[in-house]
Amino acid sequence: MATTTIKDIAKALGLSPATVSRALQDSHEIGEATKKKVKELATQLNYQPNPYASSLRKRKSNTIAVVLPEVADSFFSLAINGIEAVAKDKGYHVLIYLTHESLLREEAILSEFKSGRVDGLLISVSEETTSGTHIKKVIDEGMPVVFFDRECDDVPTTKIVTNDLESSYLATTHLIKQGCKKIVYLCISPSLSISKNRVNGFNKAIEENKLTHSGVVACDKHFDNNIELVKKILSGKNRPDGIIASVEKLTPVVYLACRDLRLSIPTDIKLVSFTNLQTSLILNPPLTTITQPAFKMGEKAATILFKHLDKKKAALQNETIVIASELFIRQSSAKK
Amino acid sequence: MATTTIKDIAKALGLSPATVSRALQDSHEIGEATKKKVKELATQLNYQPNPYASSLRKRKSNTIAVVLPEVADSFFSLAINGIEAVAKDKGYHVLIYLTHESLLREEAILSEFKSGRVDGLLISVSEETTSGTHIKKVIDEGMPVVFFDRECDDVPTTKIVTNDLESSYLATTHLIKQGCKKIVYLCISPSLSISKNRVNGFNKAIEENKLTHSGVVACDKHFDNNIELVKKILSGKNRPDGIIASVEKLTPVVYLACRDLRLSIPTDIKLVSFTNLQTSLILNPPLTTITQPAFKMGEKAATILFKHLDKKKAALQNETIVIASELFIRQSSAKK
């Protein structure tokens, strides 16, 4: 309420506001003595600069936006942790926006950013986002954008991703080595770049091993639908002996479907899940899982963005930085 | 870059900036004709008001802060979802800050808020926060604060919590009904209000049933320490037959400890977990779990805060709103 301003300090010390402003920013053109006086009074009065006045004047908000599809699964949670950690370190603030997997919302959110509310943007696109024109538009207006995880092929900027192709290739060959002959790959939103890469890795392994009865099945975002779908797949006469759950939320689907059908994992069906570490630890019996380095990816994306913001160089490089997932191979303990 | 301002529109239309400003806010003292003209040109020029100029002038940021200990487990993730949903609906923006369970960080974050960066605050305190003086200070300066989940006894404001006492009482009696004679209650940060309530619920059930060998064990935040601790408890000669994992991250601890010791859940040891729905579904065998309504709690907290912000009433009521957790009783399927 009685917020103290630069003016108050100036008056109290018999200085001009300009001097106080400079002293508080450690300007080299201010005497050490007055600098000290000013700073002392500032902390004593618990002075907090008005960020909006400052942003207005400097045309810089020290704020970034993080645009995510959802934050219900732990991948994005951990990413936020990583982002927030480096943001705090660099003195930036983090605004969060969720698209709920809707392109319309994504566009609406981005369209607000030309106002200067944020200095930069970290984004993981919605599953409906097949083209990046709305993102390019923001970039064209001078906003630095870094993708992480879910990127857009047609937007030339820096992208932080995992080795999707390799890891699903590994997952598939792992199942094949365990003797699986018919593997079903469950995916969602096949239009996403990460889905495509993962599917490609799967197909590569399948082709190399000529498992012609294997294939990809697309799930949607409705939990119950997916359970029914998987149950149907598993109750056909030519039941698959291996499943790959290519995103976090599909693991419970497989579990429930198997439970309903009285099928046992991994005796009847072998499963590899893309999941987070914590879930991986709970899974019983211990299963092979692929864990994405969500925290690191968030950290990396933020670090690159802030480095760019601080140096005000040209545009962000159009490069793709790959951070490897971890493959945890766990054997179900003896008991068969 | 060439951001269009209110002035540009005014000039182009031969109006004064003030008129344009009013037209854009649908002021009733502006003619429909000019209103329409202004709005059309605005959308045509893709005008976006500068939020910082507006905030500076109006002394209102349309932004709230959400201060959390961590966002790694799904409780806080879902809470964010709930908060963001109503924030978007009400035209507010959401800044996110993590304390990483550190009181120092919490204080540092709050101390910045007197600058007017945010209009209100939703907070779930760190595990080190035993006193709420730093929060009271912020409130005294006129900032509306709503707690959710982890609150401070000594801060009189609105709090959204779950029925911690009842649900852990239920969890305990559930185990007792299943025949458990020696139950260990695993908790963290006993200083937190939610921990106290949950422990009280446990103790109540224990006393009512005179299970004198049962007790509370405090874990810390180091995953590996906790595993060792639980292993020690489970390998003593007087091994417990029931465990309550009172927060999300303790479930994997129990699983891993049991796995290492070749103990089977629930044959050797019965477990009730406080966990989220998704984890609950994965647990194999299906276990009894208590799931907090994280999304709803976030929604509710945000709704109350925004309602207050819009009406600018006095201080927030000192009331505690309880949203009940869900108890899922699941039986391990036949197979004993």
Added chain:
DNA sequence: CTGTTAGCGCGTTCAA
């Protein structure tokens, strides 16, 4: 109904 004037709090000219 509309225009004029005057700030919000800060940082950057320029001049001393």
Added chain:
DNA sequence: TTGAACGCGCTAACAG
């Protein structure tokens, strides 16, 4: 090394 003046973009108060 410091101060005076101006303006970032927008909105509120006061006229007309």
